Amino acid sequence: MRIAFVSFETVHHYDTETNQRFLTICELLAEHGHDVHWYCAGFWAGEETTHDHDGITYHAVSTGLDARSSFLLRLPFVLAAANPDVIHVGARPPSQVIAAKWGATLARTPLVLEWYGDGGVADTRWTRFATGRPDRIVTPSELVGTWVREIGADGDLVETVPNPIDCDRIRDVEPGEEVDVIYARRLDEGANLESLLLALAELRDRDWEAKVVGDGPERHTYERLASDLRIDDRVTFAGDLELEERIAAYRGAHVFAQTADHCVFPTEMLWAIAAGCVGISEYHVNSSAHELVEGWDRGYRTTSEDELAEAILAAGDLEHREYDDRFVDYDRSAVADRYLDLYRTLQDDHGLL
Structure with missing residues (x-):
């Protein structure tokens, strides 16, 4: 054609x-x-x-x-x-x-x-x-x-x-280090990473490790917030990573959290949940991320930091996966x-x- x-x-x-x-x-x-x-x-x-x-x-x-x-x-x-x-x-x-x-x-x-x-x-x-x-x-x-x-x-x-996404590529990449929660996006004014950091702070008496993938003009602001919340010792800011490095990180992680204010399609979230992550999407009127998790037994839609913290806890009861064939249609x-x-x-x- x-x-x-x-x-x-x-x-x-x-x-x-x-x-x-x-x-x-x-x-x-x-x-x-x-x-x-x-x-x-x-x-x-x-x-x-x-x-x-x-x-x-x-x-x-x-x-x-x-x-x-x-x-x-x-x-x-x-x-x-x-x-x-x-x-x-x-x-x-x-x-x-x-x-x-x-x-x-x-x-x-x-x-x-x-x-x-x-x-x-x-x-x-x-x-x-x-x-x-x-x-x-x-x-x-x-x-x-x-x-x-x-x-x-x-x-x-x-x-x-x-x-x-490329499902074969996901399966071909070796899983990275295990972390409980991962976030990935450019760290600009629309990232809304503070929602996740505040939710994690509510769980500071629990045992967890989190990773933030991405860089941008607001990175130092978010690093300072993690320090102010006294969780900086358990949140790793990994900076920008190549796709294969991100896939490895997703295959090692248990939960992917999507909290951005604006997102016409959550591509990184799709890579992550196809790589086995439980998906948590914080609802925003200008974000379509919740469309990926609605009606899925390994997905959560939240509307506040309290609900996000509760979803992270609930996700801990689900099995860890390194690939999910539910997303082959993507x-x-x-x-x-x-x-x-x-x-x-x-x-x-x-x-x-």
Whole structure:
């Protein structure tokens, strides 16, 4: 299948969650042998209009990020000439959705809109207009799906597809040191690590060890809080770790605690609970993390530090695991199949199969 991805920005311009998600989808489909093309602003040196990298062919529709108008004007005709089977466009900027729709109309091919929602979903004239252009809208969680519906999207067009993990990779990594509780996230203003530290402080008369994975501008603030709470001797701040190091840490840990204020999809929590951790999610209105643990016998949803402390205690009664096959549906191959099934359904609806 020849798939045209459209995103003015790429992870090579800005390393954001939205751009990482789009790149991951491209990589998944390229791994499955499909012909993947990304139409974007150029980011490579030289005068070539295309650039091949990791199985993806990038096409410079404009020469750089300063040429957005040129990108939008040229895009419909470039897509029509490419004659793809499916066009898959990112939601930022929303003006590129309209341009991609014109391209899909000229090419007589379905249009899929990827709306990741990192940073929220702005309610503007452009975003409202963009919701009516695609044949399907894909979001990473029900939370983002709700945001998109609230600005006017047809709910029947919205489909949830999660971020993927690699189950084989989890099984191949040796478990790390055993700890009772682990937390992983960039330590910025949205980390809300204080909820976990306060809950652990309530359990200071119990025997436990905790590890915090990640770095960021608020790290020293959290280290000082752990000291003030007199639990710094049992909380290890491990800093940033590579993925395999994080997987090893998750396989050795018993509980993964997710307390961040904002999270469109809890990717690290998914890696951790697939690696055997009991999952505890503190509910926040702008976080989808609770979606992973609802209805699961090794998951807890909490709303306060007291409930979080109680959940940590209750989790101690559950067996320690180093892998949980319940999450095989989140594997890279399964997520790739979700997208391919979606593309084929839309092609069939358009009479293209």
